[in-house]
Amino acid sequence: MNSSPDVLIVGSGMGGATLAAGLAGSGARVVILERGEQLPDAPSARDTRAIFMEGCYRPKETWLDGKGEAFNPGNYYYLGGNSKFYGAVMLRYREKDFEPLDHAEGATLGWPIAYAELEPWYGAAERLFQVRGAVGDDPTEPPHSTPYPHQPVLDEAPIARVRERLRAIGLHPFSLPLAVDIERWLARGRTPWDAYPDTRSGKLDAETASLSKALSDPSITVRTRTRVLRLITAPDGSRIDGVEVEENGKRSVLRAGLVVLAAGAVNSAALLLASGSLQNPAGLANRSGVVGRYFMNHNSSAMLVVDPRLRNSSVYQKTLGINDFYFSDGAGGPPLGNVQLLGKVTGPILKANMRRVPMLVLSALAAYSFDWYLMSEDLPHPDSRVRLDGGRIVLEWHRSNMRGHARLVEVMRERFRAAGFPIVLSRAFDRRTPSHQCGTVRFGRDPASSALDVFCRAHDHPNLYVVDASFLPTSAAVNPALTIAAMALRVADHIRREHLHVISAAEAKA
């Protein structure tokens, strides 16, 4: 019997684990290769100082920026990938995000598929991640053919008051769709969840939702602490033969009929670039030269708003979003972006970014602040890129559309003041935080300008798929995880039909 699996998946994050969940029950032998290990449960998992001030979960690696300066990226390597730390906001891209859009400083070309094509998979992903949400309050909400599986997470009392104040000034605050079982999360510790690691205690993430479904099928297995070093092609340079891995300090080659790369937008591009050969001198899947290019990551700022008469006693806070300025500044101007609450900011979290200010002052500020995340679309640009310097990752992030983001900050400052928050402080997130990295192995219809076809299969390699944030041709201005998961389920369905010849019971009956 051939001991090679049918499918090798590189990475157990949002793309890889969700694709594996989509293959469960197909009969295929699937092996997931994960560089990290399972997050152990430990007191540090809910220790704000350990997480934010000591950075105890951050990777030990450094990347170089465009100027050659080393930085430690907030990019996490664990079973479940970055989703272990995510804020669990599961927003769909808006319908118009799939179409060409003009922005303050440029335009996007739209997607090679329409929203309607992904819509059923959005619903499937919402069910897999048991998303809590409500359709109706958000004026930009795209059509849903299926309801959210659960009611939204309730606002804590101070947040309910903020919702009322925002409504009173004519805004349309909506309940953020969240993949979190709030009772379970709080039972483990009364902390927020955004940027806190999930030790299987209430977040629905790539490990607890997707991987647990995948592993319910005995023909799907996962190997942790197994780092893929490069992909290996057959002598013709076209088919992928397998991957070279390092496991417990030893190198070996694993082979499979199909390889799915899902190492995250930066690492997937780096792996393709590192796997060049005589036949593929510019790296794999890269005849077009786009691999590593069009890196995007959202332009984002934190905004703390304070009304000294309103104490913010909430524990988790992250239940409200605002999309009133998503497609326009409200005065006929260009799209500005999304606004959503962050996990509750505390003294130690502020201290991690403002080392010189006394903790007492910061804790006093945090006791009254309502903490928002302002996010604007980062536009695709060929010079915004991931490349390799020797074996080292270089991330040259060219910021785009900052005028649009500055306008969002300005508009929200005015609105929060109008809503009774006289103190408004804001600060942009910097390049050390590639939380919403995407775009480096873009999909499209034209092999001259994209690396992947519309099912995320490499134009150049018939048995290679790339199914993580790298396929995204635009960043939109919403969090990416649900869109990555929806696409992973769509691609899994495609793989079942095209490569495994599995059809559903309903289809068999018909």
Ligand SMILES: Cc1cc2nc3c(=O)[nH]c(=O)nc-3n(C[C@H](O)[C@H](O)[C@H](O)COP(=O)(O)OP(=O)(O)OC[C@H]3O[C@@H](n4cnc5c(N)ncnc54)[C@H](O)[C@@H]3O)c2cc1C
């Ligand atoms: C603090 C934080 C908050 C966030 N909040 C939200 C949110 O609220 N909503 C939202 O939509 N998104 C959020 N995100 C972003 C979201 O987590 C990512 O968009 C998503 O996880 C990306 O999925 P992915 O499959 O591309 O990569 P990942 O989920 O990162 O998975 C990549 C996997 O590949 C593994 N890997 C990498 N290289 C190799 C290799 N060489 N060999 C083997 N394995 C490898 C990694 O260890 C990892 O497990 C947040 C991210 C962070 C960091």
